[in-house]
């Protein structure tokens with residue numbers, strides 16, 4: 628049997644973010660081809676002025692995004708793939724009021740409610756640490772410092788915000804730069820993941836990590852163990868910026884999740900979670 632059959636990919640992008648390619652229909656066709664039950668579209672949500680404008684849709688493009696996903700939901704129904712309406716929003720320290728306001732506006736004026744929101748930390752101290760063009764700056768700050776900044780922000784993000792899915796929780800490993808003290812890092816994550824669990828935030832297994840120098844799913848097996856012990860629930864995301872990556876390596880994600888002890892993954896419909904079994908395929 629197809630090991631991906633009936634799974635859900637809750638983290639995919641569209642060309643509106645300016646760094647993804649392919650049409651929404653091509654992403655949907657790939658979901659169908661791989662046997663997925665759900666395709667979640669979760670493009671980068673518009674951010675406050677001056678923040679990362681080149682890598683996300685503009686505020687005035689949001690309605691187009693919303694219509695695009697609604698349209699795709701209809702197409703998905705015809706071929707038996709459920710399309711879910713999500714967004715990936717960023718933690719922007721000191722400017723979350725603006726983000727909240729934008730999120731509220733995005734679900735008013737007759738626009739549909741999101742099925743779920745993915746929360747991400749892509750910047751620390753104004754540094755786009757995951758940008759391949761900025762790898763040289765890692766040397767300048769030092770890996771320990773960048774990890775420290777990242778974990779501080781991740782903790783604050785989880786503590787102060789409410790969202791459904793924590794994305795790629797150890798993204799700073801992308802280019803292979805690790806903290807010099809792994810035990811310290813695990814302790815920091817223990818506090819963050821416990822708190823996330825208490826707030827019913829799910830943890831994403833993001834297979835994009837397998838396609839970058841880290842060569843490892845986000846998060847690492849160590850962190851997954853902590854998440855399992857903290858009773859967190861999980862989702863799967865490919866972070867596809869190209870149609871061919873929809874559902875990529877979900878067989879690896881499913882094996883890893885089951886080896887840690889999970890039997891199910893979560894999907895959301897207008898914020899309401901439901902489970903998909905990992906065992907029946």
Ligand SMILES: [Zn+2]
Nearest residue numbers: 715747794795
């Ligand atoms: Zn991301």
Ligand SMILES: [Zn+2]
Nearest residue numbers: 638640715866
């Ligand atoms: Zn993403």
